[in-house]
Amino acid sequence: MIHVSHLVKTIQGQMILDDISFDVARAEILVVLGESGAGKSVLLKHLIGLLKPDKGVIEIEGRDITKLSEEELLRQRQQMGYLFQEGALYDFMNVFDNLAFPLREHTSFDSRMIAIKVEEILKMVGLEAAKHKYPSELSGGMRKRVGLARAMIMDAKILLCDEPTSGLDPIRSRDISDLIRQVSRRYQCATVITSHDIDNAFRIADRIAIIQQGKIVIIGTPQALKSSENHFVQEFIS
Amino acid sequence: MKQITNRFFLVVSQMGDAIYFLMDVLRNIFKGRVRFNEVLKQSYEQGWQSAVIVALTSFASGAVLALQGHVVLSRLGAKEYIAQLVALSLLREMSPVFTAIIFSAKAGARITAELGTMSVNDQILATRTMGVDPMEFLVVPRFLACFLVLPILTLISEIVGILGGYFIGVYQANIPGVFYINQTINAVRFVDFFSGFIKVFFFAILIGWICCSRGFTTKGGSLGVGKYTTEAVAQSIILVIIFNTILTKIILTFWG
Numbered sequence: 209m210i211h212v213s214h215l216v217k218t219i220q221g222q223m224i225l226d227d228i229s230f231d232v233a234r235a236e237i238l239v240v241l242g243e244s245g246a247g248k249s250v251l252l253k254h255l256i257g258l259l260k261p262d263k264g265v266i267e268i269e270g271r272d273i274t275k276l277s278e279e280e281l282l283r284q285r286q287q288m289g290y291l292f293q294e295g296a297l298y299d300f301m302n303v304f305d306n307l308a309f310p311l312r313e314h315t316s317f318d319s320r321m322i323a324i325k326v327e328e329i330l331k332m333v334g335l336e337a338a339k340h341k342y343p344s345e346l347s348g349g350m351r352k353r354v355g356l357a358r359a360m361i362m363d364a365k366i367l368l369c370d371e372p373t374s375g376l377d378p379i380r381s382r383d384i385s386d387l388i389r390q391v392s393r394r395y396q397c398a399t400v401i402t403s404h405d406i407d408n409a410f411r412i413a414d415r416i417a418i419i420q421q422g423k424i425v426i427i428g429t430p431q432a433l434k435s436s437e438n439h440f441v442q443e444f445i446s
Numbered sequence: 447m448k449q450i451t452n453r454f455f456l457v458v459s460q461m462g463d464a465i466y467f468l469m470d471v472l473r474n475i476f477k478g479r480v481r482f483n484e485v486l487k488q489s490y491e492q493g494w495q496s497a498v499i500v501a502l503t504s505f506a507s508g509a510v511l512a513l514q515g516h517v518v519l520s521r522l523g524a525k526e527y528i529a530q531l532v533a534l535s536l537l538r539e540m541s542p543v544f545t546a547i548i549f550s551a552k553a554g555a556r557i558t559a560e561l562g563t564m565s566v567n568d569q570i571l572a573t574r575t576m577g578v579d580p581m582e583f584l585v586v587p588r589f590l591a592c593f594l595v596l597p598i599l600t601l602i603s604e605i606v607g608i609l610g611g612y613f614i615g616v617y618q619a620n621i622p623g624v625f626y627i628n629q630t631i632n633a634v635r636f637v638d639f640f641s642g643f644i645k646v647f648f649f650a651i652l653i654g655w656i657c658c659s660r661g662f663t664t665k666g667g668s669l670g671v672g673k674y675t676t677e678a679v680a681q682s683i684i685l686v687i688i689f690n691t692i693l694t695k696i697i698l699t700f701w702g
């Protein structure tokens with residue numbers, strides 16, 4: 209579903225992504241682990257075409273998105289969901305309208321159909337009661353849940369989450385991680401999650417990639433990483 | 447010297463970005479990507495926010511013109527010309543410029559602060575990830591609303607300003623009301639109204655352009671929102687005043 213090969217990106221003369229390659233299959237969760245400033249957000253923004261690489265290929269369902277114009281990208285992104293660190297909900301709309309927004313933009317559903325869809329997805333993230341609230345009235349964890357719901361409302365085949373656990377306490381971190389895994393399984397989407405939260409990464413990942421200074425140090429299943437001999441990996445995950 | 451050249455290149459590149467931004471806005475408009483509901487919503491918000499304060503300041507300006515006119519014209523024994531002085535000053539210069547300045551400070555600040563907040567909270571990026579062009583959804587409606595609202599506010603300013611002058615003319619200078627109104631109507635030629643009013647459209651483009659582009663490119667968290675907003679308002683006001691002089695010169699060359 210996602211195929212990345214030899215991705216290179218420099219920003220202002222600084223090498224941010226250095227020859228990144230990996231694949232993510234349908235219904236697979238890849239967690240990209242790395243310290244702050246390692247290049248995780250930059251990588252994720254490339255996957256949805258918000259940034260263009262200097263070199264390399266990014267194929268989404270066999271289509272190289274680095275060659276698409278912004279207009280083609282806008283269409284491509286309807287099939288993709290992106291969860292921002294703080295949720296990035298429109299603060300001038302309530303939760304219902306935030307979730308209805310992509311449906312109103314891209315489908316011809318009538319208002320009854322939209323209401324059904326929104327109710328359904330709110331139930332999935334456990335926030336039926338917050339339907340009429342505005343983002344400023346929600347806690348950080350709730351905003352991320354709504355953000356996740358919005359990312360999935362168009363039944364995305366690709367789900368990208370940028371640091372979903374940052375800024376949350378351990379219990380909420382665990383809840384949102386489990387929720388992402390549950391959603392990802394239910395929709396069978398290829399999922400990439402960036403994080404520096406090692407415990408939750410090992411809880412929910414099918415595979416983990418550790419990234420340092422724009423390079424992938426190691427990529428493999430959680431078990432493989434645990435038994436790795438690599439010095440940096442052991443230091444990082446212990 | 448190096449600092450000066452660096453600064454120069456920074457200003458040039460910012461102007462380049464701003465011009466590119468304006469092209470992008472116009473491209474969307476000419477391609478018909480205009481959301482009329484959003485335009486109306488924005489117009490309503492911008493309009494109501496500024497209408498009362500425009501009316502108040504215009505009434506005061508009309509009144510003060512009449513007060514001064516009463517004193518100065520009485521010296522010349524020509525106090526019945528107060529109505530002309532008030533109406534022509536307002537229509538030709540004061541209403542368009544004052545309204546644009548107040549609009550910059552109210553609606554312009556609001557535009558930059560709103561778009562800036564959306565920018566630093568990733569809402570603009572999120573719009574793109576949802577497959578919607580933020581230019582079309584967030585910027586074009588605000589830009590067009592300026593174009594719609596500023597002329598209406600200017601009309602309000604002109605009418606209320608003349609009322610303010612009437613108030614002083616009738617109750618302070620003891621000019622009969624009917625005579626005052628007749629003087630006003632006789633004094634104003636279409637060219638007086640038109641030569642002032644045409645400027646408003648330039649101001650609307652200027653304010654919409656600066657405030658939208660600064661908001662859209664805001665960086666640096668809540669501090670950034672404050673910085674970009676004050677900068678946008680200051681730039682709008684300065685440019686309105688400078689452009690007014692240039693436009694006045696051009697307009698008077700044709701319709702002096």
Ligand SMILES: Nc1ncnc2c1ncn2[C@@H]1O[C@H](COP(=O)(O)OP(=O)(O)O)[C@@H](O)[C@H]1O
Binds near residue numbers: 243
């Ligand atoms: N727009 C930008 N301009 C300049 N440098 C940037 C920009 N975005 C990211 N960087 C740099 O790229 C590196 C990686 O950033 P990022 O991907 O945000 O890290 P993280 O892994 O914490 O998400 C950092 O050194 C950051 O300073």
Ligand SMILES: [Mg+2]
Binds near residue numbers: 248249250370371
């Ligand atoms: Mg990041």
